[in-house]
Each structure stands twice: as C-alpha cells, then as structure tokens.
Amino acid sequence: MTRANSQDRALRDRAAAVIPGGMYGHQAVGLLPDDYPQFFKRGDGAHIWDADGNRYLDLMCAYGPNLFGYAHPEIDAAYVRQLGVGDTLTGPTALMVRLAEEMTEMVGHAAWAMFCKNGTDATTMALMTARAHTRRKTIVRAKGAYHGAAPWCTPRPTGTIDADHAHQIFCDYNDVASLEEAVAKAGDDLAAIFAAPFKHDAFIDQARPDLAYARKARELADATGALLIVDDVRAGLRVARDCSWSAIGVEPDLSTWGKCIANGHPISALLGSEKARKAAASIYVTGSFWFQAAPMAAALETLRLVRTTDYLERIAGMGERLSAGLTERAAAHGLGLRCSGPGQMPLYLFDDDPDLRKGFFFVSQMLDRGAYLHPWHNMFLCAAMTDADIDGVLNAAEDAFAALKREGPGLAPVDKLAFLAGGQR
Numbered sequence: 001m002t003r004a005n006s007q008d009r010a011l012r013d014r015a016a017a018v019i020p021g022g023m024y025g026h027q028a029v030g031l032l033p034d035d036y037p038q039f040f041k042r043g044d045g046a047h048i049w050d051a052d053g054n055r056y057l058d059l060m061c062a063y064g065p066n067l068f069g070y071a072h073p074e075i076d077a078a079y080v081r082q083l084g085v086g087d088t089l090t091g092p093t094a095l096m097v098r099l100a101e102e103m104t105e106m107v108g109h110a111a112w113a114m115f116c117k118n119g120t121d122a123t124t125m126a127l128m129t130a131r132a133h134t135r136r137k138t139i140v141r142a143k144g145a146y147h148g149a150a151p152w153c154t155p156r157p158t159g160t161i162d163a164d165h166a167h168q169i170f171c172d173y174n175d176v177a178s179l180e181e182a183v184a185k186a187g188d189d190l191a192a193i194f195a196a197p198f199k200h201d202a203f204i205d206q207a208r209p210d211l212a213y214a215r216k217a218r219e220l221a222d223a224t225g226a227l228l229i230v231d232d233v234r235a236g237l238r239v240a241r242d243c244s245w246s247a248i249g250v251e252p253d254l255s256t257w258g259k260c261i262a263n264g265h266p267i268s269a270l271l272g273s274e275k276a277r278k279a280a281a282s283i284y285v286t287g288s289f290w291f292q293a294a295p296m297a298a299a300l301e302t303l304r305l306v307r308t309t310d311y312l313e314r315i316a317g318m319g320e321r322l323s324a325g326l327t328e329r330a331a332a333h334g335l336g337l338r339c340s341g342p343g344q345m346p347l348y349l350f351d352d353d354p355d356l357r358k359g360f361f362f363v364s365q366m367l368d369r370g371a372y373l374h375p376w377h378n379m380f381l382c383a384a385m386t387d388a389d390i391d392g393v394l395n396a397a398e399d400a401f402a403a404l405k406r407e408g409p410g411l412a413p414v415d416k417l418a419f420l421a422g423g424q425r
C-alpha cells in the first residue's frame with residue numbers, strides 16, 4: 001500500500017483511548033480490511049477524502065444517506081438557510097406540515113407521516129403502532145434482515161435481555177411456506193409482518209422480492225388483522241419514487257424511511273395508511289431533536305429533486321452498467337463474481353470465497369486505485385456519479401482482478417469470526 005495513512009493511524013490510537021473499542025456499531029474497528037481508513041475529512045459530490053487526504057469515488061454513500069451527492073449546493077443551502085432562521089425551537093415550523101403533505105402525496109399507501117431522527121426510531125414506532133392497533137404482541141420478520149439497533153432488533157444480543165426479543169417469530173425471506181408457518185405459529189396474537197423491500201442482508205447474495213411472497217404477506221396480514229410493514233429505510237427513494245413494493249403492486253399499512261430522505265441530514269419517517277392512523281396517534285414517541293426544521297428544509301429540497309430529475313433512471317442505469325462490466329471483466333480473468341440486488345444498490349461476492357479473502361484483497365486493490373467499495377455489505381450509487389466515474393471503476397477493476405488472479409492462490413486466510421464479532425480480536 002502506498003497511500004498515506006499516518007493521520008488515520010494517529011486518530012485510531014487516540015480513539016482507542018477515549019472511545020470504547022476504538023469505534024462501535026457498523027463503524028467498529030476490524031469490520032473492513034486493515035488498510036481501510038477509519039476517518040474522513042471531506043465529501044464532495046460522489047467523492048470522499050480520508051483523514052490523510054486520499055480521494056476516493058465513494059460507492060458506500062455514507063451507507064445510504066448520500067443520494068444526490070455530498071455537499072449538494074441546493075439541499076445544503078436550504079438546510080443552512082433554515083438553520084439561520086430557526087432549527088431546534090420550542091415547537092415545529094410549517095415545514096413539518098408541508099413535508100408530511102409531500103411525503104403522503106408521493107407514497108401511494110400513505111395518509112399520514114410522523115418524523116423522527118434515525119431509521120431505528122421509525123421501525124420501533126412501526127412496531128408500537130402495530131401493537132397498539134391490534135392490541136397483540138407478536139411480529140413476524142425475516143431471519144437476517146436488519147431493522148435497526150434498538151434492543152428489540154439489534155443483531156448482536158449482548159446487553160439485551162430475553163424479554164427484549166420476546167414475541168418475535170422468524171421466517172425465511174421469499175419463502176412463502178416459511179412465512180405461512182410463522183404466521184400460523186403466531187396464532188391469534190399476530191400484530192405485524194415486517195418486510196424488507198428486497199433481501200439486502202450482509203454477507204450473502206441479495207434477492208429481489210418474490211411476488212408470491214409479497215402478495216402472501218399482504219394476504220396474511222389482511223386475513224389476521226395484522227399490519228404489513230415495509231422497512232424502506234435503506235432502499236426508499238433508491239428503487240422507486242414511492243414505497244419500494246409499489247413497483248410490484250403490494251401496498252403496506254406502514255412504511256419506514258430514513259437514510260437518504262434529506263440527503264444526509266438527520267431525519268427519518270414513519271408513513272401509514274388510514275387504517276393505522278388512530279393507533280399511531282395513541283402511542284407516546286418523541287425526541288428533543290425530532291422537530292428540527294433544518295433537516296425538514298433539506299428533505300423538502302431532496303424531494304423536489306426526486307420529483308424533477310431523472311436521478312433514479314440514471315443511478316439504475318449506471319448501476320447496471322457497473323455490475324455487468326465487473327462480471328464480464330472478472331470472467332475474463334477466470335474469476336466468478338456475483339453481482340446481486342438492484343444495480344444502484346449492488347453487492348459483489350466472489351465464488352469460492354468462504355472466508356472473503358478474495359473479496360478483502362479485491363476491495364483493498366480498488367481502494368489503492370481510488371474507489372471505495374465494501375467486501376460484504378451492499379453498496380450505493382448516487383446521482384452525483386457520472387459515466388466517467390463508472391468507467392474509472394471498471395478500469396481500476398481490470399487491474400485489481402489481474403492482481404487477484406496473480407496473487408489469489410497465496411492469499412492469507414481472513415479471520416472471519418473475528419470481524420463478525422466486531423473486530424474484537
């Protein structure tokens with residue numbers, strides 16, 4: 001590796017002293033190859049600069065929030081303007097009502113909106129709304145699907161108690177029989193079926209929603225009186241200008257939104273249909289910063305760009321070209337690369353790579369060539385990317401695949417269990 005990294009190493013040392021584990025959650029130390037930077041200092045359009053000043057085309061987009069580009073002139077101007085007028089006030093501004101009007105206008109199933117800060121707030125409110133609506137406890141959700149990091153859904157149970165996870169039954173995504181079985185097991189206590197808009201779990205190939213599965217979820221919710229929830233926190237606005245399942249004609253009762261709805265500014269939302277309005281009005285949920293006006297101004301500007309530009313068609317088109325180009329170039333070097341999921345939210349995994357050593361080597365090679373990829377989490381394209389950026393990634397991959405072909409047989413094993421445990425080696 002020839003990239004400078006002294007600033008990053010110095011920050012890691014200081015962080016190790018004052019931040020537990022050096023970092024936590026999805027930013028935990030050890031979840032990415034050792035030569036990945038932990039700290040950044042700048043973002044502009046489709047690019048990020050690490051603490052040492054190295055520049056990368058960023059295919060992670062902040063793990064989703066960056067949809068139109070970092071430091072977007074119009075979105076950030078709207079944010080800054082509102083910051084100067086009033087942000088955290090004793091109550092909300094008119095922007096909150098307008099944002100609720102615009103989101104319910106845009107999302108077919110939605111008659112009302114509630115705003116919060118993180119996706120986890122929204123999914124937790126969805127859970128509470130469903131339990132309030134049905135006066136039942138049990139939820140059915142797919143194994144391995146991420147819905148946030150509150151005690152009821154955090155993927156690592158350390159620090160939680162059994163009661164936090166009670167009344168949850170798991171099924172296999174896209175498996176109708178397993179969904180039916182889980183719902184049957186819930187008996188007369190089913191409050192909700194949670195669904196990811198498509199299978200976007202880490203470490204395994206992504207999968208589009210099977211139409212029969214989505215329809216069955218709707219049908220079972222209707223038959224039992226439970227609510228159907230689509231967790232669109234990650235995919236919302238990246239696969240449709242509506243709830244992601246609108247594309248397959250299945251409307252949920254509740255949908256959860258976050259990540260990119262204000263292009264990186266902190267706001268998330270729970271949207272609901274008429275049926276769930278009364279229950280939503282009955283739960284007590286709030287936060288000191290949930291009514292901030294500046295992120296709402298940024299969200300309104302983001303929605304304007306969603307309505308008036310061809311961003312969606314462009315990121316989908318660039319994503320398809322990237323995935324097709326990578327598969328083809330990998331194959332030319334005799335490597336099997338699987339690109340799964342929508343092109344604009346791709347996950348790339350190599351064949352015959354159980355401990356991800358090929359994946360780790362490949363993404364490190366790409367990093368050296370100015371592209372920030374992820375070895376086991378889905379990536380994201382943003383509207384600030386250009387065709388030239390995609391060509392740049394494809395050219396870099398040509399060299400990286402050649403290096404992988406050359407050095408693959410001698411690669412050291414990756415301690416997958418250590419990084420699955422959050423790098424606590």
Ligand SMILES: *Cc1c(COP(=O)(O)O)cnc(C)c1O
Pocket residue numbers: 117118119120121123146147148149196231232233234235258259268
């Ligand atoms: C990120 C994510 C969440 C949680 O959102 P946070 O803002 O991180 O709390 C929930 N559901 C899905 C599908 C997500 O990708």
